[in-house]
Amino acid sequence: MAKLKKTSANPRKAPAQDRSRATVDVILDAAARILVKGGYAAFTTNRVAETAGVSVGSLYQYFPNKESLLGELMRRHVEELERGMVAITADAAKRPLAETIRALIEDNVRAHLVDPALHQVLSEEVPRLGPLDWRIAYGSRAAMRVRAALETRRSELAVGDLDLAVYLVTGAVESAIHDAVADRPDDLRSGALTEELTRMIVGYLTGKPLSARRSLRAAAE
Amino acid sequence: MAKLKKTSANPRKAPAQDRSRATVDVILDAAARILVKGGYAAFTTNRVAETAGVSVGSLYQYFPNKESLLGELMRRHVEELERGMVAITADAAKRPLAETIRALIEDNVRAHLVDPALHQVLSEEVPRLGPLDWRIAYGSRAAMRVRAALETRRSELAVGDLDLAVYLVTGAVESAIHDAVADRPDDLRSGALTEELTRMIVGYLTGKPLSARRSLRAAAE
Amino acid sequence: MAKLKKTSANPRKAPAQDRSRATVDVILDAAARILVKGGYAAFTTNRVAETAGVSVGSLYQYFPNKESLLGELMRRHVEELERGMVAITADAAKRPLAETIRALIEDNVRAHLVDPALHQVLSEEVPRLGPLDWRIAYGSRAAMRVRAALETRRSELAVGDLDLAVYLVTGAVESAIHDAVADRPDDLRSGALTEELTRMIVGYLTGKPLSARRSLRAAAE
Amino acid sequence: MAKLKKTSANPRKAPAQDRSRATVDVILDAAARILVKGGYAAFTTNRVAETAGVSVGSLYQYFPNKESLLGELMRRHVEELERGMVAITADAAKRPLAETIRALIEDNVRAHLVDPALHQVLSEEVPRLGPLDWRIAYGSRAAMRVRAALETRRSELAVGDLDLAVYLVTGAVESAIHDAVADRPDDLRSGALTEELTRMIVGYLTGKPLSARRSLRAAAE
DNA sequence: AATGAATGAGTATTCATTCAT
DNA sequence: CATGAATGAATACTCATTCAT
Incomplete structure (x- = not known):
């Protein structure tokens, strides 16, 4: 409690x-x-x-207390997670959806590779801190940003309930990357995980799968 | 002594x-x-x-100690999670991939709706218990089962690294459902989340998106 | 307490x-x-x-309780310690003092080599059991017997306060042998300790030292 | 951790x-x-x-723990026991053996009369503390000091194995005095026990008994 | 007599937090 | 502002003993 x-x-x-x-x-x-x-x-x-x-x-x-120490540590970590996201979502309107999504995933991966051990402990061992907990605050802020970004390219989307889709997508990305830090560090660093995640997310949101083979190139073009 | x-x-x-x-x-x-x-x-x-x-x-x-109490509580929960999965993966060869996947997701949702509050506390607040922790044991066992199921329908798959794909997919499903228990209970109960998740996963694995609209029916046919 | x-x-x-x-x-x-x-x-x-x-x-x-278990264990040990002593002290009048003393010491050594580990634990680790403790009961009974034995050869004694001398002597023998079980097992088994103890005690009680060299033989003659 | x-x-x-x-x-x-x-x-x-x-x-x-409390209590007691012994053994070469031995015994008696109740409990009831236990540390240190002292007057000694003799003698003195604190406090205070112990030890070590009557005087001359 | 499940007072130790200096 | 000695409630776990079956 x-x-x-x-x-x-x-x-x-x-x-x-x-x-x-x-x-x-x-x-x-x-x-x-x-x-x-x-x-x-x-x-x-x-x-x-x-x-x-x-x-x-x-x-x-x-x-003022132990909790606040953790709070600040978390705040700083979230800052790191959000720094890139803000820049990328800001440019969403100018770019194809796939590109934005890939960029967001790449940036999330990058952020997770900054002091991954601390990140790990913070999310796995530290008890929940109530409504101030970063996981909650960050989760919903991130969802809002991503939603806004996606809406700038509504026409490319093939989902019904955008809210639900955003919830799904942000959660899946965050948790996949987070877990991979511990479970699949190599795939994380090599970009393999980024690639697969991107394919999964873009395919889901647009209804048009990136072919496994051409996706990297395609996104860049 | x-x-x-x-x-x-x-x-x-x-x-x-x-x-x-x-x-x-x-x-x-x-x-x-x-x-x-x-x-x-x-x-x-x-x-x-x-x-x-x-x-x-x-x-x-x-x-013998506090830990073991938690351990047993977890063991029972995992038992619940696994009960259905075993049955479903056993029949994977006989059914189209989409059907198996939808069934797995539906069953996971059902399992998460049994005493969701306890499930929640167990995974969020309880400190890790070492190698006996259900999250580790369960996660890898589940991945193995799913992998075996998918391999029975290899021809329908459009992924390169099956291991990685399974890792991604099982993690995404588990975490999405788990989080939704707290964040989106209505979407969870209504089946909306199941629907979206299924579309995302099937689309990713097969490379052929289920149309948002016809997916339910399509999977059944 | x-x-x-x-x-x-x-x-x-x-x-x-x-x-x-x-x-x-x-x-x-x-x-x-x-x-x-x-x-x-x-x-x-x-x-x-x-x-x-x-x-x-x-x-x-x-x-009836834990204590009584220890009590019985101790009682049996003391029985072992006393068995020989009774026989030896009974014959004291018939033999030269030195011979009786050597015999008592030898027998005590022998008794201490029966399950020495148990003996050890019993006297070192087990908390005192009140007036029922074997150490007290045994100590004074042993002193009484030795005193009676010495008195049958009063003429050979060169001590003033016999009570005090007996106290000193029985205590010294018991503690020396007891400690040696742990500290000098070899000297205990070889007889070296017995020899020295005998010399010390006989010399003290009679005022006539056994020469180091001839003591063994002398006592036997 | x-x-x-x-x-x-x-x-x-x-x-x-x-x-x-x-x-x-x-x-x-x-x-x-x-x-x-x-x-x-x-x-x-x-x-x-x-x-x-x-x-x-x-x-x-x-x-840091309960043990350390006992440890410190013991340390202080040993300090008391050793204080005098160091001074006395240091002067051993200058004095006849009998005198040194009597002084050591007298000092040990004196030390045992400082808070004898605490001393008692510490050695009888307190469970062994491992290698830090004062009994072990003190016992061997004391033996070393006494050995060194005796060696300065080797010519007066009539023992074969000096090591064994020292072991016997230090043990006997320590245990006799220790026990007497509880069993014979009057003899301890009156000096009677000191007298007898001295006779026993000196007689044993030198092979020349102090006559019971003249011992005090003789040692002083 | 034998069983063994149940009892619960008792113990060492930790650690967030305060406050006199 | 800084210090760090002091606080004490809280907690996991043990084990002698009882007593219903």
Whole structure:
């Protein structure tokens, strides 16, 4: 049960001053390192503080509670996930659908390969943080963006319920890539997974399958 | 003292006697109820025992540790998930691919609608249990079964790397349905999600899209 | 603190019947085996019963509590220690002091080499059992016997306070041999320790040292 | 998570600060009081903390586990036992053997009369602590020191195997005095036990008995 | 007599959080 | 602002003992 004592999961203050910013970063780095190395079980506030080289007191100066530390870590990760997506969806109207979709998938793969271990722990071991949880926030924001992008090329779509289709598609991409980080790292890095995902998604959305063979080229043309 | 590495996540003894069986069930019921109601945080051995109306001692008579309680709960859930799959994949050779796939998806949806709240908590909040974790065991077993089923209809397939395709497809189905339990219960119950998923998967695997409109009928013919 | 709930540390009944006797023995054997193998930490009533192949209930039929199990084990050990001593002290009047003393020491060594591991655990790990503890009972009984034996040869003694001397001597012998079981097993088996102890004790009691070299022979003549 | 095998039986940190030192002392005092009053059975970490007037948390701040509490208590006791012995053995070469031996025994008696109840509990009831146990460490260190002392006066010795003799002698002295704390406190305080022990040991080691009557004087001359 | 399921008080230990310095 | 000593509620698990069958 998510027991939020404080408004929680948000940094206590905007890190305006330099020293503050530095301290916050040092703490978050330590937190990430600990999570990656020892999993959520090793993630204790005292240890984070010690590893960061600050006192627990200082940690609590910047983060009202343990949860907020995780929250910030997640926020940063989502930022990374969203950075590219914003740019790509912005250009959706100018490009064929297939191209946009492939770009989105490629970018998601790229983002998942940044500190994959941390990403892993964050989504697998860390208990849910209530409505502030990144998975929820990110999921729906991503869906909105993708929906908007798809709507700019409505004519190419062959789906009935666009909402449902977007939900399906974003979920499938995110989860496939996420799981592949652990299960199929080679296919992820080689582009094989991107290729297959793209074929699956584009085929589904447009009703016109990219031929397995020509898809890469086709999308580029 | 011989410190037996507790082969955790397995019930301590086969519940042979009637009283024993009853106790085991009463405990598992209580465990499930607590998980659903209060999440993993509320899941303490003492509370489970109390809720079950037995002593902690009794709980530990049947489950060597907390983990094993979760393990058994998971085992039962997986059993539910697998029951139908085995039957369906067994008949794969006799039916068109689309039909088998739709059946698998429908069955998975059905299984997810049995005690969905418990299913949810089990996969989202409960920390990973090592190699005994059902997610790992189940995932790969399911993939194997599906692969075998698809191979009986190789000629209908239009994918290069079958392994990768199976990985993608089973993961996408499982995660889409799983997420929809929480996010889109109506689409799940109405069959809309099943429909879309089937179209996506069949289209991807065969290279020949089911038309959105005629898909249901088509699959049946 | 020794918390005796029952009159404790005595077997509940004289094992008269054959089946009873057999059960008692089977339980004590199991208890001894467990103590030797796993130390006092492994010594739980349930495990003893299981190892013995009887139910806990049966164990409690014959032993009112855990303590009494240990008590009986100790009683048997003391019996072993005392068996020889009685015979030897009985003949004390007929023999030179040195001979009696050597005989007592030799017999004590012999007794300590019977199941030394059990002996060890019993005296080192097992918590004190109150006034019923064998160490106390045995210690004073042994002292009494030795005192009586020495008094039959008073003329050979060169000590002032005989009581104190006996206390010193019995304690020294017992503890030296006991420790040597663990620390100097070779000297114990070779007879070297017996030799030295005899020299020390005889010298102390008679005021006339046995020469190191001739002591063995001298005692025998 | 990195599970550091706690190098138990050592204080967690050097008690540098004043407040820390005070807390440590207050905890150890409480621990000693509880052991003396209620024996090892009453010795629970929670009770120690409560008696000390600190929280369990604080206890664990300074002692990584229960064992380490006992370890420190033992360490301090051994310190007491060794303090005098070092000084006495250092001067062994300058003095007749008898004098050194008597001094060692007297000092051991003195040390055993400091908080004898605690000493008692520590050696009788407290379970062995592995290689960190003071009994082992102290025993062999003491033997080494005594051996060195005796070797400075080799010419006065009439023993064959010095190692064995030292083992015998240190064990006998330690155990006799130790037992006498409980069994013969009057003889211990009056010096009678010291006297007899000295006669026994000196006689054994030198082969020339101190006459019972003149021994005190003789040793002094 | 024998069984073994059930009991539940008791224990060591952790860790998020506070607050006096 | 920073420190880190102190807090104490909470938790998993054990085991001697009982008693209904």
